[in-house]
């Protein structure tokens with residue numbers, strides 16, 4: 001069975017991420033969506049909330065598991081006995097960062113491979129940061145995130161604006 005890890009912050013998980021998951025499952029049999037737990041960074045959603053929302057998106061799908069990871073991705077891959085990572089590339093602007101991560105990860109764990117999937121045209125403009133900003137200002141992002149995420153963002157905006 002070919003398995004891979006799809007790591008990210010997923011703050012929040014978007015339709016761009018969903019597209020990458022769907023397409024990754026054409027080349028692997030099992031995907032672990034690994035949500036970064038980074039205590040030194042400020043997130044909109046806690047790691048638990050991010051995991052819960054992604055699990056809701058993929059409920060009933062047995063070939064997808066969702067969990068958090070902390071520390072080095074290469075170490076997480078080693079612990080999980082998985083040497084294949086999936087990453088999405090939206091545009092050339094993503095390339096330098098992804099290339100640096102790829103080189104570092106290959107150094108940290110010999111044989112670790114990364115498959116880069118290009119975002120499809122309708123998803124290449126979607127960004128978690130922009131989705132966060134727009135939704136926090138009351139903008140509608142329902143066409144850019146899966147329904148559970150859209151509900152959560154609406155609820156957060158309501159709570160924070162006192163509406």
Ligand code: PNS
Pocket residue numbers: 007008009010036071072073074100101104105
């Ligand atoms: O969705 P993101 O924020 O672009 O994901 C970045 C991620 C989580 C893949 C990357 O930051 C990561 O792997 N962090 C774990 C720490 C690590 O392994 N660092 C070395 C490679 S940069």
